[in-house]
Amino acid sequence: MSTAPRRILTLLVTALVLVATFGNAATAEPTPGADEDGGQNLTVRQALDKATAEYNDAKGRLDKSMADQASIGEQMTKTQARLTELQAGAGTIAAAAYRGRRVSLVNVIVGAENADDMMHNMVTVQYMLQQDDKQLRELAATQQQLQQQQQDIANAVANQQAQLKIMETNKKAAEDALRKAGGGADAGGGAPSGGKVTTNGVARNSDGSLPKEGCTLDDPTTSGCISPRTLNVYNEARRAGFTHYTSCHRNGGGGDHPLGKACDFSANATTFVNARATGADKTYGDSLAAWAIANAKNLGIKYVIWYKRIWQPSSGWKSYGGDGTPAGDHYNHVHISVQ
Template structure:
C-alpha cells in the first residue's frame, strides 16, 4: 500500500489556506487590474438610447440658438440701417449749420445790428425788430432741431453697437452648442459601431478566412467595413474594391477597398484630405474589432500588428502613393 509521504502530509492542510488567500487577494485587487467584461448588445442599446435622448436635447438647444441668432442678425441689420439714415440727416443738418455760421460771420446775411441802427422811423424800427426776432427764433429752431438730430444719431449708434454685441454673443453660443451636439452625435456613432461585430472572429481574436461573395466580389468582413464607412462618411468619388490584377495585395481576394477622395488622379483638396484622415483614423480605432489588417494612406502604412504608421517608398504618383484615397485591407 502506498504510504503518504511526510512532505505531503505537512503541505496538504495549507492548500485550503492558500486558496482562501488567493481568493481574498483577487477580490481586493483594484478594478483596473481585472479585465472588464465586454458590454453586451443589450447594454450597448441601452447606452445608445440614453445618448440619443441627450442628443435630442442638445439639438433642440442648437435649434433655439439658430433662431436667436437669426433674430439678432435681423435686429443688427435694422439698427445699421437706422444708423445710416440718422447719419445722413446729421450730416445734412451739420452742413446747414455751418453755412449759417459762415454767413453770419462774413455778413452775407442781414446784420441784426444794422437793422436796429438804421433809420429811426418808428414803424420801420418796429418792423426791423420783428424781423430780428423772427431770425433769432428761426436760428433757435434750427439749433433745437440739430440737437434732436444729434441725439437721434447717438441713440442709433448706441443701438447699433448693442445689436452688434448681441449678434457676437449669439454667434458664440451657436458655435458652442453646435460643437456639443456634434460631439454627442460622434459618441452615438461610436456606440452604433460597437453593435457590429466582424464575422468570422475566433475566441482567440484571430479571424477565419472568408470567400468573396455578392455582386462586388468582396468578403462579408470587407463588406461590413465598407458599409459602415459609407454610412459614416461621404465618399463622393466612389469605392473601388475587387480587381482581378494579381499584384500581391488583397484586392483580387476581395479583402481590400479604396475610398476615393478625388477623380482622375488629381490631388484632393484640403477638405478631402481631412476626410481621408478621418476614414483612416476610424479604421485604426476599430481595427481589432472589425478585422482590419492594415491601412495605407498618404504614402504611409499602418498595420494592426505594429500599431504605428510607417513611411512607404515613393511609387511615383498621387494614386500609387495613396494620396487620393485611403486603402483598407481586412483579414
C-alpha cells in the first residue's frame, strides 16, 4: 500500500475513535458510583448520616410528646370539671354530717313503727351511706388522677426541651459535616418546593423515633437488597407518578446505597445521562425532589440531593460539595437517603 492511502486510512481510523469517544461522553449511561457523594471522606459522610438520623429521631420524639401533651390537656379539662362536681357533692355530705344527719338517720330506724318499716329504713340508710362513700372515694381518685396528669404534662415539657437540645446539636453537626465536604452554604433560592403530600406515616416506635432496619428485602431495581422503608419510598414515588429509571442498592463505597437505604432516581426516563438535566428532565427532577421533601417525615427520609444542593430536615436546602461530574454533582439524578 502506498504512503498516501495508508495515511488516509490512519486518519479515518482516528476520526472513528474520536467520534465514538465524544459521542459516548454525551450519551453514556453512568451509574452514579461510589464517589458520587462529591468525594466526601467516609468520616464526614458518616457524621452527616449520624447527625441527620439523630435529628429525625429527636424530632419524632418531640412530635409524639407534643401530641401526648395535647391529649393529656384535654383529659385534664374533663378531670377538672368532674373534680369540681365531686367537691361540691363532698361539701353537701360534710354539711349534712355537721348538722347531725347521720344521727337523725339512726333515729329514723329506731322510730320505725314495725319490723317492715325498720327493714325498709335500714336498707335506705345503708344505700345513702354507700352513695356518700362512693362519692368520696371517687373524689379522692379524681384528685389523684389530676395530680398524675399534671405530672405527665411536666414530664412531657421536660422531654420536649431535651429533644430540642438534641435537634439543635445535630443540626450543627450536620452543617459542620457539609462544610467539611465543601458545601453547606444557604441554597434555598430557587430550590424545589411546594410538593404534595401523598403518603401516610411509616411505623414508629412508641416514643416517636424510627425503628432500626436492615437490608432485608429484594431491590426491584438491582439484584441487591434494600430496607423496608427504602422499598416504601420507591413504591410511593412510583404511585405519585415518578417512574423514570431508578437504581437503589449497589456494592462498594460508603454512604447508604450499600446498606440498601438510598435510591438514585434518574432525571431521564430510561437511563443515567452523563450530562446536566435540562428541559423536561430538569422539571421532573425538581418535582421529584419537592415531592420527597413534602413527604420526608411520613417516609423517614434523611436527606435529598439534587442539582448540587442537599436538603435536610434540620436546615432545608444547602449547597453540596460535588466532584465536578454530572453524577457527582447530582445534576443527572435525585438521590434520596432513607433512615
